[in-house]
Amino acid sequence: MSRIIYLVLCLGLLCPLGGVAQNGAYNELVWSDEFEEEGAINSTWWNFDLGNGNNGWGNRELQSYTNQLANVRQTGGKLIIEAIKQNGNWTSGRVKTQGKFDFTYGRVEWRAKLAPGVGTWPALWLLGSNISTVGWPACGEIDVMEYIDRLPGKVQAALHTPSSYGNTQNIGSTTVPDATTAFHIYAAEWSEHDIKFYVDNTLYYTYAPTVKDARTWPFDKAQFLIMNIAVGGNMGSEPSLETNGQKNGVDPNLTSTRMEVDYVRVYQQFKELHLSGPQFVNPSAQNVTFKASRLANATYTWTLPSGATIVSGNNSPEIVVNWGKKSGQVKVQMQHNGQTFTKILEVKTKMLPSGSSFLIEGFNPFPASQLTPNAGTFEMSQHQDALKVNFHVTSPSSLPHILYELESPLDMTGYPVFTTSVKTLNKSRTVSLRLDLLDAAGKVTGSNQVFNLSPLIDDGEYYTYHFNYQNLFGSGSGQVDPANISKIRLLVNYGFLGSSGQDSIWVDHFSVLPALPTTPNRASHVAAAMAASGVTLSWRDNAANEQGFKVYRSTQPYSNYSEIASLSANNTSFTDPAGTRESFYKVQAYNSNGTASFSNIGTVGGVMTGGSEEWLAQQIVLSPNPVQQEFSLALPSGVKVKSIRLYGVNGQEVPLQISMEFALKTVAEVRLPTPLADGLYFCRIQTENNLLVKRLLVQNFNL
Template sequence: MQKVKYLAFMCLSLLVSFGTLAQNGKFNELVWSDEFNGNGAIDPQWWGFDLGTGDNGWGNRELQTYTNQQANVRQSNGNLIIEALKQNGSWTSARVKTQGKFNFTYGRVEFRAKLAPGVGTWPALWMLGESITTKGWPACGEVDVMEYIDRLPGKVQAALHTPSSYGNTQNVGSTQVPDATTAFHVYAAEWTDKDIKFYVDNTLYYTYAPAVRDARTWPFTEDQFLIMNIAVGGNMGSEPTLETNGQKNGVDPSLTNTRMEVDYVRVYQQFQDLKLTGPTLVKPLAQNLTFKASRLANATYTWTLPAGATVVDGHNSPEVIINWGSNSGQVKVEMQHNGQTYSKTMEVKTKAVPSGSSYLIEGFSPFPADRLTPTGGTFDMSQAQDALRIKYNITAPANLPNIVYTLENPLDMTEYPVLAAAVKTLNRSKTVALRLDLLDAAGNLTGGNQVFTLSPLIDDGEFYTYYFDFKEAFGTGAGKVDPASINKIRILINYGLFGKPGQDSLWLDHLSVLKAIPATPNRASHAAASMAASGVKIDWQDRSGNEEGFKVFRSSQFKGTYVEIAALPANAITFTDVAGTRESFYKVQSYNAAGVSDYSNSATVAGVLSAAQEEWLERQFLVYPNPAQQKFTVSYPAQYKVKSLRLFSTTGQEVPLLVSFQKVAKNTAEVQPAVALAEGLYFCHIQTEDALLVKRIFLQRLP
């Protein structure tokens, strides 16, 4: 039995053969095949079934019932087996087809088969027009590449059915194949825009070429699909001498089963351009990936792969098996054929596969400007304190204003369906409305009833982490979002019915995925402090619902160390600190058995800088020169009061300083370490009345 095998050879001049090619030399590219390698059910990607008895025995008074059971149709030892079986006086068989899965116009089709024996049986290898569902039969055209009836031993025929010739077949040719039921032969048809020629083992025995080609004589201008089957009895298969009661049931009474074996089915067409197919999205270190180029006889192939990928089978052939590495890159094939060189390249992305309890998609440091695409509004995007800051101006919410973030590598969310987004805003305009959608590599978009709306919006000026489980929004059918290939996140801002014209700012700190929504409680929000008769009263909003209690923390500085001062029961939303002062800072934390939440926003009677104010303040305080030689200057606006200047090493050790303040149009402070310091990075802490600023400075050795 002949099989196409693509083995690894190291010689670059290897000539690749694909078995016997067409008599018509222009059909030199193998565009589709099924070699039936494997065991069990046939490939559903390519094959479907006709089932049941059809209309009056499939229109031919046939006896069999077609099934999709493996007793009637299966792969076994590299062959397709179609078997007709008689049980309890009734026949079952199979009819397989590529309708809606594979079809073609013009080319050469080959079936290598050993036919089914038995008087009264009727095996066939044929094609039918895809337009049968719209035009009907015979207007769709039918090409019978091979028909065999064992009551006429050794006679193989080809036939065509058209509006001008159907029923009692007129366009027919035949030849003798004495061992058709005991040996494999190649049954082929070559179809051009002028004629259809029929072959057995490359011997031409019939040509259909009508003098006038119109819709009646030549309905062969559109796609045809492939069919293989064994019929039993019927108008053509039945042996008249064995018929009873006027039925077409003339079948050898001793026959209980018969089978047709098909080694392969192949379709060739004229080579036009080098094609390259294979996966465009792979897992890191994926094994046994298949890449295929156009298959031409007497051609040589050279493959080029990205670093880390290796060919494990098929060197210099049109089909290679590759073990991938960790990096994205290009797969390139170069083909030499008849003195011509052809090449084709495809980009292959290595997907990100999460691990651990959570996986960071994007932290916005460095700033991914080239992967952020805005539309539908005016957006000013920048990096602010290792977050994405978005200033927007929306005039037409109905245009669905959004920013699409393209992941650096497509993400496999199959086991990590929960998306987490840390967002902050003050929502001063009361127009902030946010939603996050996922897009897969095919462009399919999450939506419907499963929508990640950031609601209720927490607008207390500190980051709040929102979670959404997309598991119910994923799927594998047509139009469904594939969780294994998520490559974009759409951030809708002030959109649709939920939006209204306005302008505001928001910050996005990170995007992550998790296996499940955390069991720890959400943080409290909108913490506020006010003076009370007996101290400082702290109020907050409960955003959890699954907390077991709250903890209250106090600090003397906004960015200082917060110390727990109270533990409160669940659903408490206020506490009075009798030891508190106007300058005290407070944060609240909720907790349960699973753990503690993030801190709430900071609260103080004196007021806390907003993120935007703090960012602006950072820009007003300058440290220079940087790098400096053991001495540097801090410059800041005259209206600000600096309460202290401190310097720390990267290990947290404080350095004694000599500081000299000068008050001019812009205040300055000359800072010099009291002792010579080792060269390296240091942190200068600048404490103002309402903020702690941290500046990095690199100190060099004195020359």
């Protein structure tokens, strides 16, 4: 006989058992404890009554209940409940499944060897789960087995109801001569019609009142299990040994006695096939257990995802599996009495991060099916391996957001730092963003400390935000499970501080890290302006741990940059005496642990942003170049131009005549109304989202 806890109605509990109920009506084993462990009783299912209770638990009993191993323990495949006398005082054990397991209707059976000794009172019984609200005896009590050794060999069953309680009249008894020296099966079968009591499957008492109402039949609601040994008391005490009017009639030579329980099992009527097991497993997990409803004379066929193999239990109601790396379905088919039943459990393989940074989503390929917009208008698309979101929010109080569902749950236990890279131009000046994590049970992070993308960096370049959830997953029943993160919620212009508006954001990736990075955050909002002594730069310092800044210059926005200055920490400005209107600048923070990514590009002509501008600059063709008096700009389809302006190297703007329907055409025809001197000029193109500068060489040919 295997001795393992079993529960097919709940996930995660786990193992095959021998034996089935004798009554065919109760043919499915739904719960059991086989007491196979060593030491303390399983706290998943059992808790303790402690102390003396009210007036000796209402029965003038002598013992004090403890949770000590001396009184309650598992050993050798048995549960031992032992009453012990020390210094004239008795201790014992009383364990119950209250709040952890109960049931309505079915068969409950114990295989037990009872405690000997005059004055002792072992019991195996049930009590109504609603006792905390309606009290006793309104909750009902079913005593499956009570034994008092002052009446050797007599085993009884009893029912306590509002119509008969305390010294109840609803009693049946039988003789079991070796009850304290041999194991016997004590059982009750409980239906909506009656309650029948058995010893070794022999019926000896039936309770079936003609009128079933609240007084006679409180047995239409769930009951939980109790096991205990009482000492003395109204029922256990031997009158001839009592003193001073107390119920203390116990054999004076008795110093200890024990009840041994081999198992306790609950059966119910099979109605549908159940399948239990973990919904989430680690890749290549070993010894994963799945269980189906256990019926006598049934056959079982299992199907697993690719890469998973059955280690043991094939063709049985319980299998042990070595998992592979893929998510998939665990399917069981059960054949019973000529019928076939099928059940499927979806099992997902978790993502286990590794390395110094673990990528959750890079948006290539674009995960359209995993993105769900809520409470706002969100136009989502892939843009250069990033998620681009054009949004329109009218009701911030509705918490507008995009929900991203991971393909597999993520285990953040050792990687508590969540990071994302986002850019925006924030033209509306309303953009506000926040990220929340949701676990597989739907619990969400978020309290006073949340991952707000603040201060928002809106210089049009990607900025990487980090947040450490290490101590912010919560605690207790509301705790978010860091080992099963299944969704990411991106809130946009949300809450009572949010603003209505429309704008665009780009999200480059979601990642997790084992710890916050020690390198500084990048500088941002670099701006350049002509000064009397060259070009003056200014920028925003977003770090608290930088040791300094390096300044770089180039003559091309997306060409090689050369370092021109190294500044001490907390500088946010620099003047380049060699700078011109055609100079481009970047700033980089650094410390002893490394360097930050580069800032946005600053130029006298304005601010240039990175990847999208580089791509766009390559797509815009200016021809002819060199030019005399007319040229054209070929633009990518869909690009909306707001302005085209021309400047000389001295910064003076040159008037232009432009022919173009900006919203419809992709070619702009440009004419110089007056001849220009030969030389280099800068054509500044302002699109809806970008500012670009193209070089134009004017060359008048004198023939």
